[in-house]
Amino acid sequence: MTAVSNKLHLISKMCLRSMSTSGKSDHSCKLLVLGGGAGGCSAAAKFVNKLGKGKVIILDPAEVHYYQPMFTLIGGGVKQLPESFRPMSNVLPKNAMWIKDSVAKILPNQNCVKTNSGLQISYEYLVVALGIELHFEKVKGLQEALTDPMSGVSSNYSPMYAERTFENLSRLKQGNAVFTLPNTPIKCAGAPIKACFISEHFIQKAGHRKNVNFFYRTSLPVFYSVKVYADELQKLADQRGINVATSHELIEVNHHNHEAKFLNIKEPQNVETIEFSMLHAVPPMFPPVVLAQSSPDLVDHTGYLRVNKATLRHDNFPNIFGIGDCTNLPTSKTAAAVAGQIGILYRNLANAMEGKDVSLKYDGYTACPLVTGYGSCIMAEFDYDLQPLETFSFIDQSKEHLSMYVMKK
Template sequence: MISNRAASTADIKTHTVVIVGGGAAGISVASSIHKRDRNIDIAIIEPATTHHYQPGWTMVGGGVFRPEVTSKPMSDVMPGFVSWYRQTVTSIAQDKNQVDLADGSSLQYKALVLAPGLELNWGAIDGLEPALGTNGVTSNYREGMASYTWEMVQKLKQGTALFSQPPMPIKCAGAPQKAMYLSADYWLKHGVLSNMDIQFHNAGAVLFGVPDYVPALEAYIEKYGIDPNFQSNLIAVNGPARKAVFRTTDPEGNSQDREISFDMLHAVPPQRAPEFIRESTLANEGGWLDLEDDTLRHKTFTNIFGLGDVSGTGNAKTAAAVRKQAPVVAENLVATLHNKPLQAAYLGYGSCPLTVENGRIVLAEFGYGGVLQPSFPTWINDGTQATKAAWWLKAKQLPTLYWYGMLKGHEWLAKPAHRSGLD
């Protein structure tokens, strides 16, 4: 039960830097700060006992990874140099430089880093949450559910398979399509694709937000015979009846509801910032953390920084974005502690390895405004086409680089840009 009592003086502890969140963003930025100044006292607030490599869940759903390789005990990845508070944050009192916790205690800070991730709003789709894991209803976004996705893909020999994508922003915007392509590739290779009616229902108006990558994806849409439906938003699921309701909107803004029967439904819920962010003065109009695009410092509170999925910046919400963001936050936070100008800049980099088949990936790398930002050698990332080398990177290298590189503060291909106008 969450206590509402005010924290006494004995309940208040102080750290130089407090980080909210022990996911990819929180641990990576802690390691990057420690790399720059080992004397900084750092605390991380994270209630979870398990740390997940979430980019691997799509691969589990496609039968490529075993589920156990995508998680480790939080105690194994939490840095030994931090004070770890296994608590939930209830509120941020930025006027007092204080974070309030569910047990009634508080932490005070000189600098705060907010990296709590986002919230999957399952309840926004009527009937979806109770339907998950039964009657062919699944989601790779749900912890432990990707194995059921793979089970359904293998079992299904004919019928209708629906794949949904909610309104933006969401984490890893390509993931709803990845699940679809890997499923279709399996059905193709096992000779049942001609028996399948595959439909992609995207609440957005385009296949992918960066136009340069759309032709390659459209080629796979055609190859697999997928029926794309745009501005078609999943609003309700009846699991026992195996029916889904989509609200479609025409260019004039008129909408109508359409019920579709299915044999398999891979559903992705709408997503939002955690309540203690979206209901606070720290949020922008959309409810996301209100950060400067380049410095990742809060637009109002100069000793607060943020990164990862909670950010209101216009980049893709991916682990690859965190890889570039963590060094920027670390450099600028250390500069803030020493009353120096902020030199490091984040240019919006994000990477989305689009698994279009088992063995090939379109490696999308881009920044703010959809500007391409290739960072890997051309033999890995050959422009905007699907390659075997990109698959090798995703399937064989990135998990190891995540666990033993990024989380440890090894900033591979992640040197911060220099803010324009500064020497």
């Protein structure tokens, strides 16, 4: 990790040199974008081209931008962590102002945002793209286990721990490998499945498969939300000897005893304990707390930004739009979903700025390349109704294909 730390330090210096950040003064803009992830970067880039220099402000404290879909491949040893990030200053559009700060409060009735450093930014229009937050501490013992590099515990969901997945895999010669999915909405619900299948293939290729048992435990009532893909995944799991159980929530990790405890959601009196040699744990995830703390009118009952699922416009504030993981859109939280949303958001927000009807509709399109091993992938694409919405009509996308793996890679 030393090389990575040195690169992050260098990036920090580059950020300070290569892109102007603001001092302690107030700002105003035509469009304020909260968040520099996939959704925020995309929205800012499109509107800088439309509105011109000085009209768009991006608020994000991060020095680096991670391409998070690569984390699964890092965990499988296919990619290296330094390949997954770039300086934030290299990713954000140059003609936008980047304020390197965090959101302290959104004041939608006053059309302004306050930052942690005390700045106040006024806007005419606001795009909220704050993502979703990881909460490892919500599972008893998990954070402690992750601080011990020899615990056998990892998570592809954080750049701090993704490399450890492959380190643990490389040491695994016998015992139980356990993979989890929590009882909350998460980024890319297919990623835990990918981690399991890739790991199983690695152990198979390493010649240790007969000595390693694989367990997949998901809090969901189904293996995967879309039946046509779930059926194929279950068939593959059966063929490869992966023990799958639904409605099982990870509630405790004891890395000293190498035990993971799971609550049976349907039968809460039953708790399953599995001894592990390797545990890939996905943390519970929640919307940024600043949304609900700013105004109850901003969020739904779960704390996610409430937007119209078709237009992406806020239900209560017509000059606010949302994109990506922080919204209450009833679709899978993936980079592909953001790609499907950005065109609708751009045209609807542009129409709003011009006093036109906001009528274009997002159909919930999302995609998840379900990597099932080194060289195989099921390309899941679907809509709000969990019906396939596939791109490649000349192949059966519910089956494994090398071409889909190459596309993912």
